[in-house]
Amino acid sequence: MNPFYNPVFLGKILKRYLSDVDRLSRISDDALRRYQDKQLRRLVYFADTVPLYHDKFKQVGIHPNDITCINDLHKLPFITKDDIKQYYPNGIVSPKIKKNSLIEVSTSGTTGKVLPIYVDLLDIVTGLFAYMRTLHEYDMNVWKNRITIIGDFAPHTAESGYITRGLQPRLNLMRMFKNIQWLNTNDDPKKVIAAINDFQPEFIGGYVGMLGHLALLKETGFGEKISPQYIAATGSVLDPFLKSFIEKTFHAKVFEVYGATESGLIGFQCKQGSYHLMSDLVYAEFLKDGRPVDSGEGGEMIITKFHGKGTPIIRYNAINDIVAPLKGYCSCGKASALIKKIYGRSDLALYLPDGTVLLPSSFSEIYSKILYKLKTNKVKNTKIIQYNLTTLEIQVVIDQALRTIGPSVEEIFQFIQKGFKEKTGTGVTVTVKEVDSVDTSQGPRILSMIDKTKYTITHYL
Numbered sequence: 225m226n227p228f229y230n231p232v233f234l235g236k237i238l239k240r241y242l243s244d245v246d247r248l249s250r251i252s253d254d255a256l257r258r259y260q261d262k263q264l265r266r267l268v269y270f271a272d273t274v275p276l277y278h279d280k281f282k283q284v285g286i287h288p289n290d291i292t293c294i295n296d297l298h299k300l301p302f303i304t305k306d307d308i309k310q311y312y313p314n315g316i317v318s319p320k321i322k323k324n325s326l327i328e329v330s331t332s333g334t335t336g337k338v339l340p341i342y343v344d345l346l347d348i349v350t351g352l353f354a355y356m357r358t359l360h361e362y363d364m365n366v367w368k369n370r371i372t373i374i375g376d377f378a379p380h381t382a383e384s385g386y387i388t389r390g391l392q393p394r395l396n397l398m399r400m401f402k403n404i405q406w407l408n409t410n411d412d413p414k415k416v417i418a419a420i421n422d423f424q425p426e427f428i429g430g431y432v433g434m435l436g437h438l439a440l441l442k443e444t445g446f447g448e449k450i451s452p453q454y455i456a457a458t459g460s461v462l463d464p465f466l467k468s469f470i471e472k473t474f475h476a477k478v479f480e481v482y483g484a485t486e487s488g489l490i491g492f493q494c495k496q497g498s499y500h501l502m503s504d505l506v507y508a509e510f511l512k513d514g515r516p517v518d519s520g521e522g523g524e525m526i527i528t529k530f531h532g533k534g535t536p537i538i539r540y541n542a543i544n545d546i547v548a549p550l551k552g553y554c555s556c557g558k559a560s561a562l563i564k565k566i567y568g569r570s571d572l573a574l575y576l577p578d579g580t581v582l583l584p585s586s587f588s589e590i591y592s593k594i595l596y597k598l599k600t601n602k603v604k605n606t607k608i609i610q611y612n613l614t615t616l617e618i619q620v621v622i623d624q625a626l627r628t629i630g631p632s633v634e635e636i637f638q639f640i641q642k643g644f645k646e647k648t649g650t651g652v653t654v655t656v657k658e659v660d661s662v663d664t665s666q667g668p669r670i671l672s673m674i675d676k677t678k679y680t681i682t683h684y685l
């Protein structure tokens with residue numbers, strides 16, 4: 225039976241809509257903490273019915289009764305990607321939940337390591353409400369305002385799981401929300417900008433890379449009727465320069481939304497510019513060498529997701545993002561934890577001789593500058609290889625159709641080399657070379673051959 229025709233399920237959704245969307249604006253810090261404690265207790269009891277967690281809890285001698293509040297969270301073991309892979313498929317879901325009510329989604333395949341997990345429909349609805357929360361923050365009404373969402377609708381992704389396989393067959397979203405346009409970030413940017421131009425949205429949500437391409441196209445005369453009030457950027461680190469380029473080009477305010485397949489939405493920037501966590505939906509720990517970092521200091525983010533009856537996510541250590549928490553409060557009054565900065569993926573890092581680790585937030589600046597300073601998108605692909613502490617090779621694939629248009633390839637290469645040299649200092653040799661294609665099958669676009677077990681990190685850049 226289609227659960228959306230089921231009055232109990234619809235009732236749950238309605239209740240959820242009313243209580244979830246603006247919860248952070250309504251409740252006090254104390255109430256939030258009590259809510260988190262309750263959610264954690266419920267989650268741990270549920271997780272104990274899932275073989276993976278049951279075994280893990282048993283190994284460390286923990287019973288669900290031992291976990292009464294968030295302060296007990298540290299007693300629970302970390303969950304890794306390998307744990308989930310090892311127990312997939314039947315060991316990562318509860319036998320109490322009907323398998324056909326769950327939807328399989330997997331993390332992005334760009335790093336070559338695809339991880340399948342299960343979500344349920346309520347999970348998906350909660351995810352949508354979390355996104356609605358960000359829209360509400362910017363006074364957008366999901367039933368009225370014209371909204372364009374440029375999602376990653378490749379077959380395996382969370383978005384496809386959520387929308388194409390999850391909600392669409394049950395709800396006919398397209399008919400229900402005529403004011404929402406769904407586009408695919410894997411399509412050609414020219415096709416995407418033409419569609420947005422026809423739709424003329426007040427709000428655009430999309431991935432950083434696609435938004436950069438759209439801004440460049442807009443600057444060269446495409447999409448002249450596009451003038452949204454707000455643009456939400458997601459998916460990877462948005463450096464301040466690219467952000468202001470997109471803002472200027474579209475005459476719109478850009479804010480960031482932060483999430484991951486395994487956890488759903490994690491955080492968003494409020495109107496004041498503070499980065500709030502969705503503290504009623506997820507709980508994040510930030511650790512360095514196993515201990516919590518200080519406010520403002522980068523640490524490995526460990527995530528616990530409160531909602532859902534699919535694969536539980538408790539102390540999951542493989543989002544791999546380095547994030548700095550921030551103590552204090554935002555003047556907007558929302559009850560939630562704050563973060564200061566997202567440095568990006570720790571498995572996409574370069575290691576300098578002095579202990580400095582360059583993370584995506586640092587070198588994405590170099591590539592976005594090609595876009596907004598050299599005004600070209602002829603760098604079609606790139607791979608960064610670190611052979612040792614003092615040798616970097618940057619491989620670049622040039623879009624042949626654009627080769628003779630705009631700045632020369634030599635100019636771009638010098639620009640890239642200079643950009644990296646500024647980050648690495650003079651002790652590192654940086655070579656930029658053109659290749660026909662980059663091999664990403666063996667791993668991500670950033671490959672460091674440094675032995676991390678023998679490397680001491682002093683700080684993140």
Ligand SMILES: [Zn+2]
Nearest residue numbers: 494498554556
């Ligand atoms: Zn705020």
